[in-house]
Amino acid sequence: MRRRLAPAALLLPLALLLSACGGNSAASTGGDTDGSGSLTLNVxxxxxxxEAILxxxxxxxxxxxxxxWSTFTSGPPLLEAVNAGAVDIGGVGNTPPVFAAGANSKITVVAAWHGTSKGxxxxxxxxxxxxxxxxxxxxSIAVAQGSSANYQLVASLExxxxxxxxxxVKYLQPADALAAFTSGKVDAWAVWDPYTSQVLQAKTGRVLTTGDGITNGLTFQVAAPAALRDKKKAAAVEDYLDRLRRAYDWVYDHPEEWAKVWAEETGxxxxxxxxxxxxxxASRVPVAVDKPLIxxxxxxxxxxxxxxLIPRKVDFSRFVDPRFNGKLPASTTAPRVFKETS
Structure with missing residues (x-):
């Protein structure tokens, strides 16, 4: 097979290449956010x-x-930390909680956002x-095992x-998948944004199909059950979720400002x-953790x-807690439509 050289524009920063919705990678501890009081929420x-959005x-x-803050390279190790009680709450895509539930991990989905799957x-x-x-x-198709792209691939094929x-199927994390894709060692790559946008910007690839209308487009905040049983921590979780929802509203209204920050954060x-x-x-809208979501x-x-790929039958309803739904709309609420500004 003819080899293709990877253009410099496609060589994503290592920190971002390691970020994913799936895979097994270690975590590193970040810094603290100044606040008053003696309570510390481990995120x-x-x-x-x-953190960057907030x-x-x-x-x-x-x-x-x-x-x-503890910074993780992907969703599964973040949920391993939640299971171990080292993290009180953290954000992941739609598939890592399913694999964690399959391992009977101590995790609880407490908040959700519905976005487009076009990326x-x-x-x-x-x-x-x-x-x-x-x-x-x-x-041959490259994909990160246990990632949202893994399910998107299965659903698209079906x-x-x-x-x-x-x-x-070639189970590869993004860094290896990118190298395989740009060198012609695989015929396709199932992946998520910003990798999709980067490949399209570099004009080295094109979209064969997307998850739009195929996958649920959900992302989650997942908490440790022990943290939720602690009244003070549960109150902090509620406040944290309110702030995060407002932050995503800000992203929708300020896409250029957020893109600048995101570019600086990730390279x-x-x-x-x-x-x-x-x-x-910008498409993500906060929604309720409800029966359609389950x-x-x-x-x-x-x-x-x-x-x-999961060893046993999973009852996902055992791994959710709707207490923080408030007056949020149903999980089936359509994602926001981005409006171009003049």
Missing amino acids: GDQKGGS RAAGELKNLDYKIK DAILVPKDSKLSKPAELKGK KAGLKLSDVK LPYQVALDAVKLTN ASEQEIADTFTDLK
């Missing part, structure tokens, strides 16, 4: 994630508790002859009349960050159980 985060939106001011894509090289998902039969066994080119913000981040996640869990 798990990913590079350019919740700080940019001015939502880390006037705290009556302290936040100790979740199966990419092919620019000069690929593939024109539709059904043509992926027999082809819609095209294919099974996972009909393709050659992404500004235009790539802005494209990703418009495609995914049913949607249950479908993901059942899919991976049938594929024997």
Whole structure:
């Protein structure tokens, strides 16, 4: 197979390459957020994630508790820390909680956002002859195991009349997947934004299909049950979630400002960050942890159980807590539509 050289624009910063919605990677401890009071809320985060959004939106001011941030390279190890009680709460995509539930981890989904899945894509090289998902039969596809892209790949293949066994899956984390994709060692790459936006900006690949209308587009904040049983920590969790919801509202109203901050945090080119913000981040609307959400996640869990990637039947309803729903709309509420400003 002809090799393609990776352009410099595609060489994402290491910190971002390690960030993912899935995979097994270690965590590193970040700094503290100044606040008053003796209570400390331990929050798990990913590079350019919740802390950066909250700080940019001015939502880390006037705290009556302290936040100790721990930075993780992906969702699964973050949830391992939640399970161990080292982290009180942290943000992940739609698939890591399913795998954690499959391992009977001590985790509880306490908040959700519904966004577009247009940034979740199966990419092919620019000069690929593939024109539709059904043509992926027999082809090699890179994807991070246990990630939201993993489910997006399964669902996209199913819609095209294919099974996972009909393709050659290469379970690779983003850094290795990017190298395989740009060097022509795989025929396609199932991935999420900002990788999608970066490949499109560099014009080295194109979208074969997206998760839009196929996957649920949900992201979560997941807490440790022990933290929720502590009245003071539960109150801090509620305040933290309120601040995070307001911060995402700020992102929708200030996409350019957030893209600048995100680019600085991750090392992404500004235009790539802005494209990703418009495609995914700005679309997220806070929604309730409700029965439709549980049913949607249950479908993901059942899919991976049938594929024997999760060893047992999962009852996802055991891993949610709706106490922080307030007056939030249903989880089926449509994502925001980004409005271009003049």
